[in-house]
Structure formats: C-alpha cells, structure tokens
Amino acid sequence: MERTKILIEAIKEEGIDNILYLPCSTMTDLIGEFEKNTDINIYPLSREDEGIGLITGLYLAGKKPLLLIQDSGLGNSYNSIISLLETYQIPVPIICTRRGSIGEISAPNAMWADNTSALHKVLGLQEFLLGVTVPVSFWKNALKGAFFHSHLVNRPVIIQINLRNKSEYND
C-alpha cells in the first residue's frame, strides 16, 4: 500500500490530468483511488497499444496524459511506441506494473517480464526501474525525475514499478 501511495502522490504532483489504463491485478488500489479523484480523468482501454495513440492525441491537444499498464502490455505496444512516440519525439510517461521474478504465479508473465529491460536497451527506449534495488524512500524523487527526464529529452519514458509489497525479491 505504501508503494501505491507514493505513486499516487507523484502522479498528482506531476499534474497528470488524464490516465488511460489497462489494469493489472497489482494496481487495483491505484485505479480505485483515481476513480474517486475528480481532478484526474481516468479511462479504461481495451488494448494497450491503442493507449499509445490516445496519449499522443491528448498530448498534442495540450493535456498531460499517463499510460498505466502491466509490463506484458508493452509487448502489444512496441510498434506504436517506436513508430509514433519515438519517431515524433512525444514526451509522455508510461508506467508499467512489473511482473515476473520470485513470487510470480503466472508462467507467461514470468517468461515476459524478466526480459523487458534488455529489450528496451536494444530498442533504445528510456526506462526507469523501481524495484528492490531502489529504496522505497527514494521512489517519489525517482518518479519526479523520470517525468522530468521525459520532457528534457523529448522522449517517452517507461517507468517499471513493482507494486507488490509482499515480496522483496522482485526487482
């Protein structure tokens, strides 16, 4: 719950005004909180990659959108991330809840999640990973820094974050 709280605060302080999401089981409280918040518009998606188009449109309209998905959704989205966000230099944040590693209960999620960082290196994508190697006390600063970085380099940023408080082994 503490990690979720930190994420909620960071998103609000950044001034995000629109959240497009496809839920992960670890973000139930997060979504619930934003559904109660009337200052931020929150919309469900049917597929992650259409969220790439939607946040592009919202950004071009002058809004501050956030895409909130499970890390597996990145797999559905790389073509749009590269051909749209990277090619046009659209500075938007994508927050992915991280699956895989010790404690994961779904084999397909485990197969996927453990390889995303390596994939992002190959694709040249800006990624920030908030897991066991980054103390939770630093997460808020790290999130602020990641949002800032997106605007600085005019690129999308992928922020991978582990919201499962129970297992300390997951990175």
Added chain:
Amino acid sequence: MIELNKREILTCVKKVFQEEPIIYPLANTVRLAMQISKRNNEFYVLGSMGMPLSIATGLALGLKQRGINRKVVCIEGDGGLFMNINSLFTLKTMDLSNLILIVLDNEAHGATGGQPTYSKMIDLQNISSSIGLDSLKIDYSITEDELIKIFKRSKNYQSNSQLIQLKIKHDKLEAPISFVNPTLFHANFKEYCMNMR
C-alpha cells in the same frame, strides 16, 4: 462505387476543413495529402498503421476538455481501421461528438499490392451504427461538389461522432516518396492545437 480518386477526395477534405485538425494515415494517403498541401492543422502519420483513429480520439477528448468546440477529422483506410477496430469502440465509450472519421474504403491494402481486406465481407457502416455512432456509407457516383456538401453537413452536425465510409476504387495513384521530418510535424501541429480557441 465513388468515381472520385483519393487525390480528389482529399482535396475536398482540405477545402472544407481548413480550421479543423486533420489526421492522415500512412502510405499513399499521407503522401498524397502532403503533396496537395502541407498545413499546420494536419498531422501526418507516417507509420503506426491503425493508430490515426486513436490519435484523433485522444485529440478530440483533449480539445473537449479544453472547451474547444471544433471537429477533429480522422482520415483512415479500411485496412488501418480493421487493424485497430477497437478504436471505434473506444471512441464510443469516450462519449465524444466532435470527431469525424472518413474511411477511404477500397477493400484493399493499397500499399502492398492490393490484397483484400475484410471490408468486402464485413460492413464497417453496420458495425459503426450498431455501437451508436452516426454512420454514412457512400458507394455510388457523386461529384466533388456533392461530396463537399456532405462534408460541410458533417462539420455542422453536433449530436454525435460520425463515420463516413467512402467506397472507392483501388487505384494506383502514387504520390512520390519525399524526405520529411516527423518532429517538425509534431511541433507545428502541437503549436496549432495549443493556439486553438
């Protein structure tokens, strides 16, 4: 079947929607659009097949939130729309009345040699109507003036987002490939949208 070719249709679009943001899809359509004229109210999607309607929906949503009462026009091919058909449903769920989707439906993937899309078997107008979008299919011969009248009517229509499906011939009208800078398209279009009142 509409006898007008893509160039003639896009010319009509540009004539009617001079102050509305327009999103164009990849391949020959976007190249033709740029060849006719490049404008700051136009966003040229060079790749990302299937994304134009999602981009247009996000744009329409953002402009509505800013209180700007102007239509967003999305041009798409039948192949692109089927690739991201969810985007039609998402448009409906966003409860927007300021988006006009014009589908250039030649029932084929024009850029790759004319292979058939689903459009021959699956009626896009039916799908669109069934989910509550106002939908019009034109599959008969019309003049440019008549098409302009239809576009003008849709521009003034306030009650709902609209799909206008134009059944066109698969023609080999090719615009030349040119070197362009997508980041300039981003900058110019964003500035245009930010200055909209």
